[in-house]
Amino acid sequence: MTTTIATITDDQMVTAVHANLAERDxxxxxxxxxxxxSSASAxxxxxxxxxxxxxxxxxPAAVPHTRTVYHRRPSSSTVTISS
Structure with a gap:
């Protein structure tokens, strides 16, 4: 388990979590x-x-030019990435 400062977001920790799990197989x-x-980079x-x-x-993106007055729901799109 890893404890971080409050400014570290969850999606930034995914790589650290996977690295920790990989070390222990x-x-x-x-x-x-x-x-x-979940983020595209994660x-x-x-x-x-x-x-x-x-x-x-x-x-969805939360940058000023994409904001609306409506409540946004998470995207239900499926993303497939091949290694």
Missing amino acids: LLPGGHRVDTGY LVSACREHHVALQGLIW
């Missing part, structure tokens, strides 16, 4: 995560670096 083939842990690095299929919803 405990990497899963698939890893289901909540929206805090999906790609989990697959490329550890051959783990990271599965979770990805929030």
Whole structure:
């Protein structure tokens, strides 16, 4: 288990979690995560670096030019990444 400072986001920790599991030969083939842990970069690095299929919803972009007054729901898109 790793404790971090509050400014480290969950998706930044996915690589550290997988590295820790790899050291102990405990990497899963698939890893289901909540929206805090899923991002495009986390999906790609989990697959490329550890051959783990990271599965979770990805929030739409939250930059000013994409914001609306409506409540946003997570994307239900499926992303497949081949290593």
